Amino acid sequence: MAEPRIRSILSRLVSDYGMFFVLLLLCCYYSWVTYDEQHPTGAAAAEQLAKQITRQFAKNSNVLIVARDSNEDGTFADLLRAQLRGEGFSVIETVKGQPSDARNAIQRLTDAGVRVDVIACNQATAGWAVMENLGSKFPSLASVKIVQPQSYRWPNFLKTDNLLNVANQIAVIAIIAIGMTTVIITAGIDLSVGSLIALSAVVSTLLIRDLAGAEQASALAMTACGLAGIAVCAAIGCFSGLMVTTFAIPAFIATLGMMLVASGFAYIFAKGQSIYQVPDAFVWLGRGGKMGVPNAVILMIVLYLIAHVLMTHTTLGRYIYAIGGNTEAARLSGVPVKRILVFVYTMSGALAGLGGVVMASQLKSGSPTYGGMYELYVIAAVVVGGTSLAGGEGKVLGTLIGAFIIAVIQNGMNLTGVESYTQKVVLGLVILGAVLVDTRKKSGWNWLRFRAAKIND
Amino acid sequence: MTTTPQAPLLAMKGVSKSFPGVRALAGVDLVLHRGEVLALLGENGAGKSTLIKILAGAYRPDAGSIVINGHALSFANPIHAQRAGISVIYQEFNLIPSLSARENIFLGRERTCQGFIQRRAEQSRALELFAHVGVQIDPETPCRELAIGQQQVVEIAKALSQDARIIVMDEPSAALTSPEVERLFGIVHELKVRGIGVIYISHRLDEIFRIADRVMVMRDGQHVATRPTGQVTREALIEMMVGRKLESEFPKRSATVGKERLVVKHLCRRGKVRDVSFSIRAGEVLGLTGLVGAGRTETARLIFGADRSDSGTITLDGRMLRLQNPRDAIRAGIALLTEDRKSQGLVLGQSVRENFGLPNLSQMSSWGFVQQRRESSAFARFVESLRIRIPHHEQLARNLSGGNQQKVVLAKWLQRNCEVIIFDEPTRGIDVGAKYEVYLLINELAAQGKAILMISSELPEVMGMSDRILVMHQGRISGEVADVPNSTQEDIMRTAVG
Numbered sequence: 001m002a003e004p005r006i007r008s009i010l011s012r013l014v015s016d017y018g019m020f021f022v023l024l025l026l027c028c029y030y031s032w033v034t035y036d037e038q039h040p041t042g043a044a045a046a047e048q049l050a051k052q053i054t055r056q057f058a059k060n061s062n063v064l065i066v067a068r069d070s071n072e073d074g075t076f077a078d079l080l081r082a083q084l085r086g087e088g089f090s091v092i093e094t095v096k097g098q099p100s101d102a103r104n105a106i107q108r109l110t111d112a113g114v115r116v117d118v119i120a121c122n123q124a125t126a127g128w129a130v131m132e133n134l135g136s137k138f139p140s141l142a143s144v145k146i147v148q149p150q151s152y153r154w155p156n157f158l159k160t161d162n163l164l165n166v167a168n169q170i171a172v173i174a175i176i177a178i179g180m181t182t183v184i185i186t187a188g189i190d191l192s193v194g195s196l197i198a199l200s201a202v203v204s205t206l207l208i209r210d211l212a213g214a215e216q217a218s219a220l221a222m223t224a225c226g227l228a229g230i231a232v233c234a235a236i237g238c239f240s241g242l243m244v245t246t247f248a249i250p251a252f253i254a255t256l257g258m259m260l261v262a263s264g265f266a267y268i269f270a271k272g273q274s275i276y277q278v279p280d281a282f283v284w285l286g287r288g289g290k291m292g293v294p295n296a297v298i299l300m301i302v303l304y305l306i307a308h309v310l311m312t313h314t315t316l317g318r319y320i321y322a323i324g325g326n327t328e329a330a331r332l333s334g335v336p337v338k339r340i341l342v343f344v345y346t347m348s349g350a351l352a353g354l355g356g357v358v359m360a361s362q363l364k365s366g367s368p369t370y371g372g373m374y375e376l377y378v379i380a381a382v383v384v385g386g387t388s389l390a391g392g393e394g395k396v397l398g399t400l401i402g403a404f405i406i407a408v409i410q411n412g413m414n415l416t417g418v419e420s421y422t423q424k425v426v427l428g429l430v431i432l433g434a435v436l437v438d439t440r441k442k443s444g445w446n447w448l449r450f451r452a453a454k455i456n457d
Numbered sequence: 458m459t460t461t462p463q464a465p466l467l468a469m470k471g472v473s474k475s476f477p478g479v480r481a482l483a484g485v486d487l488v489l490h491r492g493e494v495l496a497l498l499g500e501n502g503a504g505k506s507t508l509i510k511i512l513a514g515a516y517r518p519d520a521g522s523i524v525i526n527g528h529a530l531s532f533a534n535p536i537h538a539q540r541a542g543i544s545v546i547y548q549e550f551n552l553i554p555s556l557s558a559r560e561n562i563f564l565g566r567e568r569t570c571q572g573f574i575q576r577r578a579e580q581s582r583a584l585e586l587f588a589h590v591g592v593q594i595d596p597e598t599p600c601r602e603l604a605i606g607q608q609q610v611v612e613i614a615k616a617l618s619q620d621a622r623i624i625v626m627d628e629p630s631a632a633l634t635s636p637e638v639e640r641l642f643g644i645v646h647e648l649k650v651r652g653i654g655v656i657y658i659s660h661r662l663d664e665i666f667r668i669a670d671r672v673m674v675m676r677d678g679q680h681v682a683t684r685p686t687g688q689v690t691r692e693a694l695i696e697m698m699v700g701r702k703l704e705s706e707f708p709k710r711s712a713t714v715g716k717e718r719l720v721v722k723h724l725c726r727r728g729k730v731r732d733v734s735f736s737i738r739a740g741e742v743l744g745l746t747g748l749v750g751a752g753r754t755e756t757a758r759l760i761f762g763a764d765r766s767d768s769g770t771i772t773l774d775g776r777m778l779r780l781q782n783p784r785d786a787i788r789a790g791i792a793l794l795t796e797d798r799k800s801q802g803l804v805l806g807q808s809v810r811e812n813f814g815l816p817n818l819s820q821m822s823s824w825g826f827v828q829q830r831r832e833s834s835a836f837a838r839f840v841e842s843l844r845i846r847i848p849h850h851e852q853l854a855r856n857l858s859g860g861n862q863q864k865v866v867l868a869k870w871l872q873r874n875c876e877v878i879i880f881d882e883p884t885r886g887i888d889v890g891a892k893y894e895v896y897l898l899i900n901e902l903a904a905q906g907k908a909i910l911m912i913s914s915e916l917p918e919v920m921g922m923s924d925r926i927l928v929m930h931q932g933r934i935s936g937e938v939a940d941v942p943n944s945t946q947e948d949i950m951r952t953a954v955g
Contacts, residue, residue, distance in 0.1 A: 314825045315818040322815055325804035332763060332801055333815040333869070334787040392806045 019386055019401045022434060026405060030412035031155035038154045039123035042072045045149040046079035049120055050087065052147060059088040061117035064109065066125045069097045076122055084120075092116065099128045106130070110138045121148045156415055164292060168362075170407035171296040172197070173374065174400060176355040177381045178307045179237075179348030181399045184382050185311075186324045186344055187391025188251035192240060193352035193378055195262035196233040197371030200356025202266045204229030205275040205366030214277040222282055230353035236262055237349015241342035255345075259375070266368035274367040278360075286362030296358050303351075307396045320344060324391030381406055384434045405434065464527040466491045466654045467512075467623055472521030474507055481507040484521070485680045487673065489623065489654040494645060496669035496686070497658045500698055500860070500888030504678040505658055509625050512656075513545045514538030525623075544616035545625040548632075548886065550608050554601035559583045561600055562615045586614040589651075590644040604750070606637030613644060624648060625656040630664055631885055634748040634914060635950060642668050660888060661915070662691050674698055699890040706889075707921030708897050714924060715739030718908040719791075719877045721760060724769035729755040731932040733769070737877070737908035742899060744923030744941075745912045747953045752932040753912045754796055757879045760910075761793040762786035773877060787816055792875035794866055796882040796912070798859070802866045805855035809847055810836050812854050813869045820872075839868035844894065860891030867898065878902060879910045884918060896922060916946045928952040 040048055053063065063084055067073035074096060081091045092114055095105045102125070109116055121131065126148035135142035156162060176193050183190045204225045208214065212221035236258055243254040289295050311317035319340050322330040331337045355374075360366045385402025387394025409430055413423045467489040474482040482504045489495050499505050510516045512523070514535040523530050525541055552561045559579050568575045568582075583596040592610045600608055609629060616624050626645075630638045645668055648655055659665060665672055666686060673683040674697040681697050695706075717736045724733040730752045737743045745753050759766045762780030771778045773789055780786050783793070795801035803812050813836045814821060821832045833850055840847065845864045847857065854862060863883070870878065880899065884892045899922060903909050913919045919926055926938040928949055936952030938944050 313827055313829075315822050315827055316825060318811060318814065318818060318827060321807060322804050322811070325806045326800070328801050329804050330815065332761070332783050332793060332795060334784040335815065336782075336784055392804070 018437070019384060019398060019405065019434065022437070023401050023405050023408065026408050026412065027157070030157040030408065030415065033412070034156035034158075034415050035153060036156050037151050038156075038159075039151045040149045041122065042075045043079055045122050046076045046083060048149045049122075049147065050080055050083035052150070053084060053089070053118060053120060054087050056147070057089075057118055057145075061089055062092045062115055063089050063118045063120055064092055064105070064116050065094040065120045066102050066105075066128075066131075067094075067096050067122060068124055073122065073124075080120060099130050102128065103130045106134075106138060106141070110140050113140075116141060116144050119144055119146045121146060123148055123151065157412060160292065162411070162415070164294060164297065166404070166407045166411045167297040167300070168286075168294045169411070170403050171294070171300045172355040172359050172362075173377050173381055173406070174300050174403040175303055175358065176348075176352045176374070177378045177385075177399045177403055178303055178396060179344075179351035180378045180382050181385070181387055181394055181396050182307075182311070182320055182344045183251070183348045184324075184379075184387050184389060185320055185391060185394045186341060187327075187389075188244065188341070188345070189255065189379070189389075190237070190240065190345065190348045190352075191252065191255040191375050192236065192258040192262055193348065193355070194371040194374035194376075195259045195266065196236060196349055196352035197356040197359055197374055198266040198368045199236070199262045199269075200229035200233045200353035201360035201366035201370050202229075202270045202275065202368055203232050203366075204357050205278055205360050206269055208279075208282070209275055209277040215279050217279050217282075219281060219284075222279070226285075226357040229357055230350050233262075233353025233356065234346050234350035237352070238342060238346040240349070241345030244345065245338040245341045263368070270366065270368045272368065274365050274369075276365045278364060278366075280364075283361055283364050286358055286360075286364075296362065299358070304396060304400050311396050316340070316343075321392060324393075326392070377406065380431045384431055402434075406431075464524075465489060466493075466526060468524040469508070469512065470522045470524070472508065472511060472523075473519045474511060474516060475519055480678055482511075482518075482678045485675065485678070487656075487680075488683070489656060491622075491652045491654055492649045493671065494649060494655045494657055494669045495683075496665040496672040497656055497675065498660075498665065498672055498694060498698055499675035499681075500890050503675040503698075503888070505675055506627070507678075508675070509545060509627065509656070509658070512538065512543055512623075512625065514543075539619060542620060542622035543625070544619060544621035544623070546609070546612045546616065546627065546629065548628045550612050552600045552608055552611060555599060557597045557599050558594055558603065558607075558611045558614075559596035561611055562586070562596075562618050564615075566619070582618065583614065586617050589617065590614065590647055592640065592644070604637070605632045606634070606640065609633070609637075609641065610644070613648075621653065623654045623656070625658070627658045628660070628886060629657070630659060630661060635916075636748075638664070660886070660892075662694060663917075665694075666691070695889055698888065706893070706917075708893065708900055713904075714741045715906060718774055719760075719910075720770075720772040721756075722770045722772075724756065724759055724771070725767045726755060726759055726764060727767055729932055730759060730766075733929075733932075733934055735927055735934065735937075737910060739906040739908060740903050741924050742903050742909045742911055742922055744919040744926040745910060745929065746914065746916065746919045746926060746949060747929035747935075748914075751929040751953070753929050754881055755932075756929070757793055757881055757910065757912060760786070760877075761791055761879060763793070787873065787875070790876035791879070792870040792873060792877070793879045794863075794870060794881060794883060796885065798862050798866055803854040803862060805853065807854060808851045809845075809854055809857070809865050810850040812865055813839070813872065816869055817872045835872055836868065839864075839871065843868055843898070859886040860888055863887055863891070863895065867895070871898075875907070877908045877910070879912070881912045882914065883911065884913070884915070916949055919949070920944075920946065 065077050065080055067077040077094050077096055081094050084091050093105055093109065095102050126146060131146055134144055180190055180193065207225035207228055208217045208222055212225055240254050240258050243249045244251050285295050287294065311320065319330065319335045322335055323337055323340060327337060356370065359370055381403040382399050383389065384405055385395070385398035387398060406427065409427055410423060413426065418426070465488045469485065469487040471484045471486065472482055473484055485504065485508055487508065497505050507516065511518045514537055530541055553564070556564070562583055563579050568578050580596050587594050587610065590610060590613060594603065594607055594610060600611060603611065629641055633641060645655055657669060669686045671683055671685050672689065672694065674681040674694065676698060715738055717738050720736040722734045724730055733756050747753055755764070758764045760771055762783050762785050771780065778789050799805060810833060814827070814832045818827060821828050821835065836850060839845065843864045845861055845868065847861065854865060857865065883895050887895065899909060899911065911922060920941055923941055926941060926949065927934050928936040930953060938949060
């Protein structure tokens with residue numbers, strides 16, 4: 001009995017989260033393709049080099065540190081000096097600047113007759129011409145050792161910075177896709193989300209500029225303005241929901257109308273201009289972060305967790321699935337169909353509004369041109385994530401995976417230098433392929449007889 | 458068998474088919490001769506549908522052979538089956554409602570001349586086909602405007618236009634009224650005369666005795682017996698189907714009818730329901746019958762709040778109900794088991810547990826969170842008491858047989874513990890064994906003092922189960938039978954046709 005059970009669990013896993021394996025595969029592929037020589041920088045380089053020097057040289061050695069004049073190199077030099085001093089080395093000088101600065105420093109040291117045992121460089125400064133054949137230029141430095149952090153091989157794709165970049169880029173689409181998933185599960189669609197991004201970005205930045213004191217706006221005022229932008233979008237979503245339920249207008253048409261209305265309002269409010277007059281602190285949501293993780297990504301993860309619990313463990317989630325599966329049966333079972341549909345469209349609008357605020361924060365401005373074509377990317381993420389446009393089935397976490405598939409493909413193509421026009425073609429084909437795989441999987445990998453399978457339905 | 462003077466029209470031999478976890482068919486044989494009506498009997502889940510789907514080319518058998526007119530065939534798809542002269546008329550017709558009868562008949566095989574449809578030629582052929590079966594239908598009527606019985610005739614005409622030699626009818630009489638059933642029998646007879654072999658699937662034993670030449674019984678995916686109809690009795694057939702003896706088709710009970718519970722007065726909905734008034738008392742089973750389209754289901758939907766009434770009042774236990782939607786009705790203690798389980802009773806893509814929970818989530822959740830353990834244990838009780846045959850609670854409702862689907866619907870309303878329960882065709886498409894269980898349950902609910910309204914087109918069922926019978930005709934109540942045991946089906950029929 002145990003074996004078929006394991007098999008059924010496995011097959012469920014594959015059918016529920018098959019796209020997860022596609023995502024893994026994509027990650028593996030891009031890791032392989034972007035496998036490259038890596039040079040540590042900044043703090044990591046300092047740590048590594050300090051250990052190397054401690055291991056190789058006597059405690060009383062004199063060390064000269066050479067770095068460029070940049071933030072990252074500054075961190076490297078300062079940290080290295082502190083660590084070496086802690087270990088008992090004497091750091092005689094720290095150079096931060098151009099090759100000429102390094103030459104002058106070395107000249108000065110040799111002129112003064114200071115003994116130099118080690119010159120600690122990083123990958124960039126070790127390559128400077130000054131550092132070549134030091135012994136011939138300065139006979140007193142014949143025995144000096146030049147050390148630099150060791151390089152290693154690692155995929156560019158898998159670098160922490162790159163992965164966080166991927167997550168941050170997809171955050172807006174992924175957040176909006178939560179609302180879209182619930183709408184599509186009820187067998188509806190929301191085409192207005194792209195325009196709502198623009199509307200929300202414009203409304204919130206406009207309010208900051210005109211009412212909250214432009215660049216001097218306080219954090220509280222900015223929050224209020226952002227919430228106002230979200231509320232406007234929620235109201236538009238609510239209106240779409242009412243059109244769909246009360247007047248039985250197809251969701252496609254109702255939200256198509258609202259897409260044009262919202263976009264038009266965004267242009268009217270902004271007078272066709274971008275709005276830049278926001279405080280520096282406005283980027284906190286889009287660019288700021290804790291321990292390297294952007295706030296937008298944290299927000300996205302939290303929203304997905306909430307949405308997952310909502311859809312799988314609450315009556316509301318159960319009702320949403322039931323409405324999509326069979327509206328009439330749900331109604332006759334006492335499900336408040338209209339109320340729930342209005343709620344779902346309102347949430348979709350609100351989340352699109354939130355996406356707009358995040359985007360305005362990322363770009364530190366609001367513009368009515370934001371979000372063009374975004375509704376299509378969002379729908380693609382939902383569908384690639386395994387949600388059926390026919391309604392009744394789908395998973396919020398699947399959508400997150402779908403969004404990441406799209407982001408990873410885009411990022412991978414950027415890293416491998418694929419031209420942006422070609423990227424569109426590839427992305428479109430990948431979306432088709434992903435959905436094809438999904439439908440084949442549902443009909444039991446029956447590639448050849450799929451027409452017969454359709455007829456049986 | 459191969460040396461018989463005339464090979465049978467159709468011979469299926471040793472047909473087997475398994476689905477993941479289920480053995481649907483185990484070595485089934487079927488023989489059909491020219492001009493013969495073979496009745497296929499069996500409980501739901503006995504494997505009839507699977508056998509038919511294999512014949513229709515929808516499924517590929519795991520083992521076994523199909524021989525038509527001496528030619529071995531292995532169908533890859535439904536089109537091949539059609540070309541071999543097999544036509545299946547499913548319970549849910551495959552007609553496109555917006556197209557006319559003629560367009561449906563020739564769909565995919567339009568008669569064209571240089572790409573243009575020869576409407577005249579098609580029309581005359583359609584009329585000819587209708588004449589063959591002795592029915593008059595205007596070929597240009599859109600199918601959605603045709604009565605169910607007429608739609609069936611269109612399906613049969615479509616089969617004939619494809620030169621079908623074998624016609625399979627799946628529960629053809631289920632949705633038909635008595636006069637329509639009579640006409641269907643006439644058509645079947647006509648088909649016989651033309652040498653067509655008919656496989657007739659039905660749960661109504663009366664019909665089988667009237668029109669079938671032989672009857673084949675299946676149980677649990679196996680062939681039990683095939684006998685000439687003249688050589689078996691009704692009791693013997695039931696016994697073969699369920700594998701045990703049934704005392705009687707309708708369980709006996711002693712009704713103790715109490716005070717009035719549900720009172721309906723002057724209920725109207727434009728065109729459909731006209732001034733309907735009646736009452737149901739505690740412990741009473743009120744039968745509601747009439748022809749299809751007489752307004753029975755519409756009346757039930759008004760009482761359940763599924764449609765808005767134009768006027769009239771509904772009172773439960775002396776309290777006036779204002780019903781805006783089914784939610785209000787359910788809160789007031791009214792349940793409706795719809796006639797069409799698949800499109801109205803169940804969310805087919807969800808698990809049986811989720812279907813069970815749907816109207817009961819308020820009892821099974823706290824702070825909006827569904828307590829799945831509570832839901833599962835409540836459902837487990839009904840799985841046991843109603844003997845629902847499912848491998849596990851996560852089974853999709855789509856994958857159950859009709860009887861089990863109906864039991865899941867029953868379970869979800871029983872959990873609600875409603876005071877008024879409306880059954881709309883509760884045994885349609887359900888096998889004999891499950892029917893009996895549904896009857897027992899209705900009686901038990903009545904014994905608990907609930908008010909029960911049972912809508913049914915099957916007169917023996919209405920008469921066997923009801924304490925009182927109302928007959929509807931064209932939206933009005935045209936008669937009431939209070940003394941059920943001393944009245945006849947003919948009495949009721951006369952009232953029903955007006």
